[in-house]
Amino acid sequence: MTTDLTEITVVGGDKTGLIARVTSLLFERGINIEDLDQAVRDDIFRMTLHADTSEMVCKPETLRENLHDLGDELGVDVQVRFPSDRETQQIAVLVTKESHCLERLFQAWASGDLGADISVVIGNHDDLEPLANKYEVPFHDVGDEKGVPDEAELLDLLEQYDADLIVLARYMRILSPDVVFRYEDRIINVHPSLLPAFPGASAYRQAVEEGVRIAGVTAHYVTTDLDQGPIITQRAFDVADDATAEDVKESGQPLEAEALLEAVRLHLNGDVSVHRGRTRLREAREDNYQLGLSPEARKANPDRPVDGLGEIVAGDGGESESQRDD
Structure with missing residues (x-):
């Protein structure tokens, strides 16, 4: 729209x-x-x-x-x-205990490079309250002693702080339809896998157990189907032969923060739209940006052979170029 x-x-x-x-x-x-x-x-x-x-x-x-x-x-x-x-957009960030994604969002905001205000941080634990205090952003803990959030209180806070966008910065709880429906296409999550592979909990461990050679992270819009919302950005990295789940997590966390930040910027700038469960760029950008690999990564991929493009037939019964080279 x-x-x-x-x-x-x-x-x-x-x-x-x-x-x-x-x-x-x-x-x-x-x-x-x-x-x-x-x-x-x-x-x-x-x-x-x-x-x-x-x-x-x-x-x-x-x-x-x-x-x-x-x-x-x-x-x-x-x-x-x-x-x-929507002229001045307000972001509500939901967190649990991991700090890296929230820290990266705060860094972009403090440098004036975010394009919106982080108006509130809401957690289901209070571990990251000191980080919010450092940036002088209100922090609210809506979780009980087990981290189960009070969603009625959560909804009241989102309305109180007039949230235009909700960012799940490693918020380790599933939002109910009552929350998701109110903010459709306005909730962005980051998941530690190349979705649709390895949805759900312990994605890095799943990747190691399956023996993948390339793992990754995904920032996506949240829907009522767990980890199946429209994909916005992804990042990938190599997995060493002897890598543990903790090794993979250490490699993935910086990319989680970058993929999430990029997705947030794309949303705030109005660069992405959602149609039939898929994201797309609204229009061509002057910097030739496109969702997916960077230009450098695309150049590293081979572009030949492709079916039908590498074969040259020299007349009736002639040999192909590849046959003549043998």
């Missing part, structure tokens, strides 16, 4: 007539719906709608109030994000 469209998200218990009530309200106010997507998971209904509000016959504040009132009537949560709401 282009950034000049208003985004409306509806999340709550599934019931008949939700879509009709919302779309009718928009129609009555002269709003043109450009795209609508809806899903139900674990009895939680989610609708994400993008609309052109440039010619609506009411003020933005009135539309927001009308939609919130409708949500209260229907027992669902309705969020409205106008294009102007």
